[in-house]
Ligand SMILES: Nc1nc2c(c(=O)[nH]1)N[C@H]1C(S)=C(S)[C@@H](COP(=O)(O)OP(=O)(O)OC[C@H]3O[C@@H](n4cnc5c(=O)[nH]c(N)nc54)[C@H](O)[C@@H]3O)O[C@H]1N2
Ligand SMILES: Nc1nc2c(c(=O)[nH]1)N[C@H]1C(S)=C(S)[C@@H](COP(=O)(O)OP(=O)(O)OC[C@H]3O[C@@H](n4cnc5c(=O)[nH]c(N)nc54)[C@H](O)[C@@H]3O)O[C@H]1N2
């Protein structure tokens with residue numbers, strides 16, 4: 122039967138009206154006693170969403186007779202955060218999904234085949250203990266890697282330390298632009314914008330560069346619209362007409378992979394038109410420092426002679442016409458100029474940058490990016506002269522390309538030239554996740570000093586192809602499918618491992634490779650009353666048990682404890698999650714004053730930190746966490762790669778100069794969608810009815826030449842591999858790019874997995890940068906044909 126949503130609601134209302142009416146005719150006493158006997162037992166529980174959409178929606182849950190039946194938003198102290206999205210509501214359905222792992226499993230088929238037998242917890246833990254012990258005895262604790270997905274809140278940190286194992290969560294992911302930006306700023310991980318998004322009401326111009334915030338940080342939509350209502354002009358630069366583009370004042374379509382070139386062109390325009398803030402640059406950046414012509418290093422005070430100087434760089438003092446250390450009292454640094462000192466030619470960083478920018482003209486940028494010259498000109502003029510301005514990027518645009526660091530570096534320079542860093546209403550960086558807000562230090566659980574984690578040897582991506590110590594992987598989540606491009610190499614690596622355990626609530630594709638599988642509870646289930654706690658969005662959030670663990674699952678806390686017990690080490694762990702959270706709250710940070718488990722309970726498990734009411738803003742004191750404490754525009758360590766200043770660089774694979782582009786002319790991109798969080802919610806039927814299966818999106822021009830129409834089954838292929846999905850012909854995708862949302866499971870494809878084709882080549886120079894090379898998932902060439 123096909124009942125429309127509207128008629129279903131109407132029937133529901135009529136039904137309850139009838140019930141109400143019959144109640145009126147019954148005696149009050151009779152009604153009460155009947156209700157008391159038969160009434161379902163209903164309780165309210167509080168928790169929050171831990172998935173990696175960053176939304177952190179807080180939930181008020183109704184549990185009836187032990188079953189979760191309703192999720193509505195819990196109230197935050199700052200009610201602008203009180204909300205829930207389609208994924209939060211769907212948890213009611215997902216938690217009870219048939220895809221749940223119900224018992225521990227032991228593999229009986231080949232790795233990847235998915236053949237298992239059910240075993241008891243005792244058997245599973247005995248086997249794990251045996252395998253881990255022998256690996257530690259033979260190769261040491263570093264032979265064990267705990268590899269965590271981002272959706273997991275409790276990540277076995279105690280056990281990792283007790284075993285001296287390695288730990289990784291997402292190395293090589295979401296760090297492409299931060300690699301360039303943070304070299305300049307020395308900010309926080311992932312290169313988030315400096316100011317909280319609630320500060321956008323003070324911005325006049327907001328540019329989203331490859332950032333689909335209205336799908337990927339849904340909970341910040343309110344701040345997007347507040348900024349718009351307050352008069353900010355919102356510009357989206359995206360090859361495709363994204364959801365965010367559709368709600369903005371202007372959409373600029375850019376040729377994929379060329380964002381760095383656009384930003385370089387903007388820098389030149391700002392320099393040529395004198396749209397920069399010279400005073401800001403002299404005061405707050407390395408622009409007046411001096412670059413030596415002979416070795417391209419900065420001229421600095423010899424620390425041995427002068428003692429340790431906080432900022433050892435020399436500048437040319439305008440007042441005395443001589444060389445002075447930057448920190449000299451009363452120094453008046455010259456922004457531009459060339460000088461000869463003891464026979465060595467030097468010029469200011471600013472002058473050197475101007476020279477370096479010469480070839481990045483407006484015409485050049487327009488040709489590279491395929492954006493009209495006048496559009497780039499107006500964009501730049503607005504950015505530089507109609508501030509405060511935010512330049513906010515995402516993680517799925519240029520970030521997942523091999524040349525991402527160049528764009529991050531150029532973006533930082535744009536912020537410095539225009540004084541938009543450490544400014545009310547300004548910022549440069551990643552605009553997702555509500556990444557900057559007030560925060561507070563939490564205590565960590567102390568273990569005896571003889572226990573220590575092994576340092577992480579290398580990124581996830583490298584481990585598959587380079588000699589390394591890991592023999593055993595404890596896979597927390599779905600990392601094997603999700604985290605690596607080029608799945609066939611991942612499979613080779615997995616097959617070479619001695620032992621693989623997956624711990625997850627759901628039977629995801631990584632489970633199929635595992636030797637032992639443990640059914641974890643979801644974040645809504647626990648053996649204990651209190652589960653977890655986070656400081657997020659200037660609040661403390663605590664999660665309560667909502668329901669008992671389903672099937673034979675156990676909470677992650679309990680699994681860690683039982684694994685540690687097998688090694689006789691569980692006495693080092695907190696007895697209950699509540700003990701752990703109580704301890705974490707005793708850091709002495711004044712921002713936690715008055716926040717205890719008891720007061721949290723009284724406040725429905727959400728309390729705002731003791732912090733000012735205004736939005737958080739970073740670096741307002743203009744003191745940066747770089748060696749010079751200034752914004753560092755010039756990166757000495759990148760001289761050998763010709764990237765001391767950002768220089769235009771081709772993508773790793775997806776560009777026309779690559780001979781492969783003749784055979785594989787389409788660029789394959791994998792965006793994130795509001796319907797799922799990576800590989801999660803593929804099994805939530807309520808959402809699936811809207812977005813039921815993977816679809817390869819393709820522009821009508823590219824579809825026509827391949828004789829494709831919506832609904833056709835296509836093969837997407839390159840020299841690494843192939844997969845099959847239905848296609849959708851659309852105008853909102855830019856010609857030349859095809860796209861399939863990341864996260865779909867192998868079993869949802871007609872054949873193969875999307876990671877069969879993704880690019881796993883890392884950029885050598887990025888090993889020198891603070892987060893190491895980024896995985897260039899989107900920097901991938903493919904061809905598409907009808908099956
Ligand atoms: N609902 C939901 N929210 C999520 C997630 C999720 O899975 N689901 N995942 C979270 C995580 S971990 C991440 S990393 C973020 C990702 O968040 P975003 O970065 O916002 O997401 P994407 O959709 O990957 O990419 C953003 C936009 O970049 C555009 N783009 C593609 N190539 C280029 C290019 O070369 N240049 C430019 N300028 N734009 C380009 C795409 O068309 C897309 O509209 O989302 C987070 N939030
Ligand atoms: N090709 C391609 N690949 C990509 C991307 C892309 O754009 N293209 N995006 C990349 C990005 S940006 C990111 S951040 C990563 C994300 O990669 P992941 O973080 O690995 O993605 P999720 O699918 O969210 O994985 C969460 C897993 O944790 C499990 N889980 C959830 N809650 C719990 C719990 O309480 N306990 C336990 N034990 N398990 C739990 C879920 O069932 C799920 O299997 O993927 C990356 N991979």
Ligand SMILES: [Mo]
Nearest residue numbers: 173294295516
């Ligand atoms: Mo991500």
